[in-house]
Amino acid sequence: xxxxxxxxxxxxxxxxxxxxxxxxxxxxxxxxxxxxxxxxxxxxxxxxxxxxxxxxxxxxxxxxxxxxxxxxxxxxxxxxxxxxxxxxxxxxxxxxxxxxxxxxxxxxxxxxxxxxxxxxxxxxxxxxxxxxxxxxxxxxxxxxxxxxxxxxxxxxxxxxxxxxxxxxxxxxxxxxxxxxxxxxxxxxxxxxxxxxxxxxxxxxxxxxxxxxxxxxxxxxxxxxxxxxxxxxxxxxxxxxxxxxxxxxxxxxxxxxxxxxxxxxxxxxxxxxxxxxxxxxxxxxxxxxxxxxxxxxxxxxxxxxxxxxxxxxxxxxxxxxxxxxxxxxxxxxxxxxxxxxxxxxxxxxxxxxxxxxxxxxxxxxxxxxxxxxxxxxxxxxxxxxxxxxxxxxxxxxxxxxxxxxxxxxxxxxxxxxxxxxxxxxxxxxxxxxxxxxxxxxxxxxxxxxxxxxxxx
Numbered sequence: 385x386x387x388x389x390x391x392x393x394x395x396x397x398x399x400x401x402x403x404x405x406x407x408x409x410x411x412x413x414x415x416x417x418x419x420x421x422x423x424x425x426x427x428x429x430x431x432x433x434x435x436x437x438x439x440x441x442x443x444x445x446x447x448x449x450x451x452x453x454x455x456x457x458x459x460x461x462x463x464x465x466x467x468x469x470x471x472x473x474x475x476x477x478x479x480x481x482x483x484x485x486x487x488x489x490x491x492x493x494x495x496x497x498x499x500x501x502x503x504x505x506x507x508x509x510x511x512x513x514x515x516x517x518x519x520x521x522x523x524x525x526x527x528x529x530x531x532x533x534x535x536x537x538x539x540x541x542x543x544x545x546x547x548x549x550x551x552x553x554x555x556x557x558x559x560x561x562x563x564x565x566x567x568x569x570x571x572x573x574x575x576x577x578x579x580x581x582x583x584x585x586x587x588x589x590x591x592x593x594x595x596x597x598x599x600x601x602x603x604x605x606x607x608x609x610x611x612x613x614x615x616x617x618x619x620x621x622x623x624x625x626x627x628x629x630x631x632x633x634x635x636x637x638x639x640x641x642x643x644x645x646x647x648x649x650x651x652x653x654x655x656x657x658x659x660x661x662x663x664x665x666x667x668x669x670x671x672x673x674x675x676x677x678x679x680x681x682x683x684x685x686x687x688x689x690x691x692x693x694x695x696x697x698x699x700x701x702x703x704x705x706x707x708x709x710x711x712x713x714x715x716x717x718x719x720x721x722x723x724x725x726x727x728x729x730x731x732x733x734x735x736x737x738x739x740x741x742x743x744x745x746x747x748x749x750x751x752x753x754x755x756x757x758x759x760x761x762x763x764x765x766x767x768x769x770x771x772x773x774x775x776x777x778x779x780x781x782x783x784x785x786x787x788x789x790x791x792x793x794x795x796x797x798x799x800x801x802x803x804x805x806x807x808x809x810x811x812x813x814x815x816x817x818x819x820x821x822x823x824x825x826x827x828x829x830x831x832x833x834x835x836x837x838x839x
Contacts, residue, residue, distance in 0.1 A: 441470040444734035447489070447496035448475075448723075449482035454692045456754040463746040464738065471734050483800060490514055495726035497735035501548055503720040506540050507633070507795035510547045515724040517545040521736045532743075535790045536760045539720045549739040551721035551747070552757040554687035555786045556613050557705035559694075564603065564682040568594055573706030575779050577789050579714055584622075584649055587709035591659035594682040601669065605659035606683040608650045609815050610672050612807070614685060615647070616717040620791045622646035623712035633796035634837035636806070639825040647814065648821035655817040663815060677701065687719060688783060691755035695775065704778045707786075715791035721757050758784055796836035805831050 452458040464473055476496055478485055483502065489495050501509060509515045529537050533553075540548035558573065565572050570593050574582045591605025608614050615638055616627040624642035629635065637643055653660035661681070666672055673690070675681040677698035684690070685708065694703060708716050723742060725735045741747055748759040748767075755772045758765065769780045796802060806828045814824040 440468050440734075440737065442731055442734055443472045443474060444498065444731045444738050445474040445476060445496040446498045446738060447478055447486060448500035449478050449480075450500070450689075451479075452477060454689065454696075454754070455756045456692075456750040459750045460742075460747050463750060464741050467741070467746060468737060471737065473738070490726070490728075493728065495728050497726060497729040497731045498738050499724055499726055501722050501724040502800070503539065503548075503722045504793055504795065504799045506548055506722065506724075507542065508798050508800060509724065510542060511797055514727055515547050516727050516729070516732070517547055518549060518725060518736065518739070519545040521740070522546055525740060527740075531762060532760050533758075533762055533787050535718075535787050535792075536720055539792065540722055548722040548724040549742065550723065550760050551742045551751060552759040553718040553720050553787070554689050554757050555718040555783050556611065556617065556685060556687050556708070556716050557783055557786065558683055558685055558708055559676070559690060559703055559705055560683045561676070561679060561681070562702040562704050564594055564679060568596075570594060572704070575706070575782060577707050577714060577716075577782065577785055579710070582707060582709050582714075584709050584711045588653070588657055588659065591653065591683065592657060595659045597658070601678075601680050602665075603679065604661045604675070604681050606653060606685075607660045607666075607672055607681060608653065608685040609660070610666075611686045613687065613717045613719065614650055615643075616791055616793045617685075617708055617715065618646040618650060619643040620715045620717075621708065621710040621713060622649070627717075627791060627793050629794040629796055629799075629836070631794055633794050634833065636802070636825075636829050636832040636836070638806075639829040639832075641822075644821040644825045647825065651814060651817060651821055654815070663812070673697070688758070689756055691772070691776075695755075703776070705782055706779075707782065707789075715789050716786050717791050717793070718786060720792070755780075758787070797838075798835050801835040802832045805835065 448457065450457060452461075461473060461475060464471075482500070483505075486495075486499060495514070499515075501515065506515070536550050536553055540546055540550070560573060562572070570590055573590070587606070594603070594605035596603035608618070619638055619642055620627045622642045622645055624637060624640065624646070626637050628638045628643070630637050638647070654662055661669070661672075661675065666675065669675050669678075669680060672681065672684065673693055674697075676684050677694070679701075683706075694701060707714060723739055725732060725739060729735050743760050748761065748764045751757050751759055752764060752768045752771050755768075755775075758768050765784050769784060772778070772780045793799075806825065810824055810828055813819050814821050819827075
C-alpha cells in the first residue's frame with residue numbers, strides 16, 4: 385500500500401454508524417507499542433493456519449484506515465451483513481496513525497481478526513509471526529489461481545502459502561484535466577502503455593506548456609511528489625533494476641544513482657522547471673485534490689482511489705488517465721489491496737469468510753461502482769471498464785491494462801521501520817529543495833539498511 389503524504393489534503397473521514405448487527409467505530413488505541421517485542425507476545429499455538437471454516441455465526445472484527453464512503457467499504461459492510469446475518473461485523477475504522485495502532489493492538493494481545501496490511505509489510509509481519517498462512521482455507525475453498533490476475537494472486541505468497549488475501553489493486557495512472565490540454569492547444573497524452581515515447585523530457589515539456597504562471601490563481605502543469613508510489617515507479621522507469629530495495633531486501637537501492645536521480649527529477653518539476661507547486665503553495669490552495677478540482681493543476685500522479693473523489697467533488701470536470709512517463713522503460717506500481725488474518729485472531733473462521741467475501745461478486749460490484757480498485761478476479765475486468773466508462777468517458781481500459789506493466793517493491797524484514805527513517809522530515813526536505821535527493825537519501829542509507837538487514 386502506498387500512502388499519500390499530508391500535502392495532498394486528503395484526510396480520511398469517519399464513517400457513519402451502520403445499522404443492524406454491524407457497527408463501525410473509530411479505533412484509537414495506544415500508539416506507544418512499536419515493532420520491538422510484538423512478535424514475542426503473539427507466538428505459540430496461534431502459528432498454524434486455522435482449520436476450515438465452521439458454521440456461519442459469531443463475530444468478526446475488521447480493522448482498516450481507508451475512507452469507507454470513497455472506497456465503498458460502508459456498502460461492503462452492509463452486503464456482508466446481508467449475506468451472513470448471523471455474523472456480527474465489528475469494524476475498527478482507524479483513519480489516523482493506523483500502522484502504529486495496529487502494532488499496539490498486537491502488542492496488547494488483542495489484534496483484530498482481519499486487518500488491512502500495507503502490501504510492502506507482508507514479509508515483515510510474516511517473519512514476526514503476526515499474520516497467519518491461509519493455504520488451508522484457500523485449498524478447501526476450491527479457489528483457482530487462473531481466475532485471478534497473477535500480479536495480485538501471487539503477490540502475498542511465501543513458501544507456497546498465502547499470507548494475505550486481497551481486494552484487487554489500486555493502479556496509478558496519470559490523471560489529467562482534458563479541458564486544460566485543449567485550452568492550451570496541447571495534444572492529449574498517449575492512450576497505451578507502449579515502451580516508447582512519452583518520456584521524462586516529453587512530460588516536462590507538456591507540463592511547461594500547461595503551466596500558467598501569470599493567471600490568478602496560477603495553474604500548474606503537474607504534480608508527482610505526494611503519492612509515495614513515485615519511489616518505485618519512477619526509479620524503475622529511470623533504469624533502476626530493482627527500485628527501492630535490492631532483490632534480497634537488504635539494500636536501500638533508492639539511494640543508488642537511478643533511484644535518487646528519479647526522485648530529483650520529481651523535485652526539479654517544482655524547483656527547476658517551475659511546473660509543479662511547492663508544498664507551501666499546495667497548503668495555501670487547500671491541497672492537491674482541491675487544486676485539481678478547481679482547474680489549478682493539469683496532471684496528477686495518484687491511485688485510482690482518486691476516482692470517487694473526482695466524481696463527488698468535481699462532477700462537471702472533464703478528466704482522463706494516461707500512462708506514466710518513462711526514460712528506460714515504462715512500468716507502474718499499483719498498490720495491491722491486501723488484508724490478512726491475524727495470528728491470535730479470536731474468530732479465524734469468520735475472518736476467512738470476510739477475506740474471501742472481498743473477492744466475491746457482491747463486493748466486486750461495489751468496488752467496480754466506486755472505481756476504487758480493479759477487482760482481483762479477471763472476470764470482473766470488463767465490468768470495471770463498462771460500468772466506469774458509463775460514468776466518465778475516461779480510458780479505463782488503460783487502467784486494467786496496467787496489470788501487464790506492474791512493478792512492485794521487493795519486500796524487506798522491516799519496510800515500516802525503514803520508512804520512519806527515510807521518509808517524513810527527511811523526504812520533505814528533499815521535496816522542499818533544501819537538500820538534493822542524492823544527499824537526502826544517501827545520508828540515511830546506513831540507518832535504513834541497519835533496520836532492514838540487522839547484523
